[in-house]
Amino acid sequence: MQGPTMALVPYNKNNDVLSIFNQPEREFNFAGQKLKISQDWNKLGVAAVVWDAAIVLCEYLEAGNVDLDKKKVIELGAGSGIVGIVSTLLGAHTTITDLEKAIPYLTEVVNTNLPKRVEGQFTVQALDWRENLESHTKTYDVILGADIIYIEETFPDLLRTIEHLSDENTLVYISCRIRYTRDSNFLQMLSEVFDLKKVHVDRSRDIIIYKGKKKTKDL
Template structure:
């Protein structure tokens, strides 16, 4: 009876993979923006299946064995796609989305063979907290480790996700103005010199969205390079002129 009550909160969107298997993504009837599958997330998920992620000579899927962190995972569709392709995935978001993430991981577990997936809480503002604490430590000559232990919420910062993953995935994370600086700082702390960041976002022209995008790229390009992926390298069916995919790398 309890399971039926829980299921009544959700409606399901099915996303077919290239191998014919189907991801069943639960979405919430009520909730914030992270409770539904957005178009940019589907575009990114299907992009992970395209031919550039396969070794031409052997046909081996290049996601196998790769470590992946998804930021702002929401329903978890992008991370789940990567896990079904063989990646070792951690999907991250705020506390109030952990139940939905867990439900979707459980729902799609039979599709995950050689890969793995788990969910963790990650708050981007904690990246800025780390910067502030380092300044305090420097000025007051106190122990940085002790300071973090006393003041930092457990399990909510990037230290739980290190060492640096092979890939960071993010879909439609360029949304809230107040989250831009924390997001960029999180990318700086989480990525290493060999980490590839794949960002997919829908370009929106109304309200503050153009300014939010401008500010994001202004901050990002101080420490990262960006390459836009042309539409002919994306999934032929799941792509749109308004949805952009970027490959982002730390500057050396």
Template structure:
């Protein structure tokens, strides 16, 4: 299940995913993220969209202090860890098969004094949503790529949102279907591009529930 087209440039870029770990510095903390491409594939490597979203959070793109935050498709947990370092109370989520790997990265990188700010929970989009309530901020890095998941992803976003929730989606727009998902979102949310990293070809979109006009 490929996220990217396999040209020569891509194949060269994929080599870094075979590294067992990769290191970043955010919020004055060194974060060493384990990767496991061989066993868990796309869920267990750090994608450029995650790095760009972390930079946006670190730069204060949205106020996270004391906010409730959920990350969808958290993968390695990098984005959620950075959000916690920025003062948020974070729930990182992914499929069941990624739970132990995700918990391990969170445990190894989150300072002890911040452990109370972060929880790891399984979430298959569109299923068991009654176990989750609204969040102030929803984060997603490179989660727009499989067309068959779009309905459940949108259902999940709608469920997790209050009228004041901010959604931040970091992504590459690789295919027409990616644009199609943003069009689907615009039926329910106002969606605006807030940044574009031209070096990594990554966009960040901000979405909020569309406010209905009152007459």
């Protein structure tokens, strides 16, 4: 997750609805493997818990909706890294990114959950959307993001980052819950540069997955 630490939901230790964020570890089964994702809200806030948008995107990927085999994939604002982990297990060569302060936690979770057979198939890197994009000059086949459009001040930088990392063949998948008008505003910004469409709606968890591909420039 990028930008200032900011709750996506009101946080209250006594709120049963939010008790899942207090769990020190959550377990999932994806790509034939049991994943154990540690959580630490008190230390890193939103960056250290597993959000529904990430789970829904993992389910979407596991269902075979995106060709990941041997593809160059980057996850933006990875948080717990579960999306990048699942992408790697499904055959992608994955770069899993977040802010520098989240890298120790992210690295530990990723290394704990990825087996030796995929060693060399993934990397964890710091990526701040506001700066040093030049250090990430590779164009990716697939760009993934789960719940990364919740802080309005980051929107221009996020859009610039997605543009920088993509070409006209890159597929962008954004999994999100539309909480506020500003979230829709980012999607409008993205649609000005990318052909954007809904490809999946999980009504039970109120999550939408959007797919984008950079618009072809007129000659």
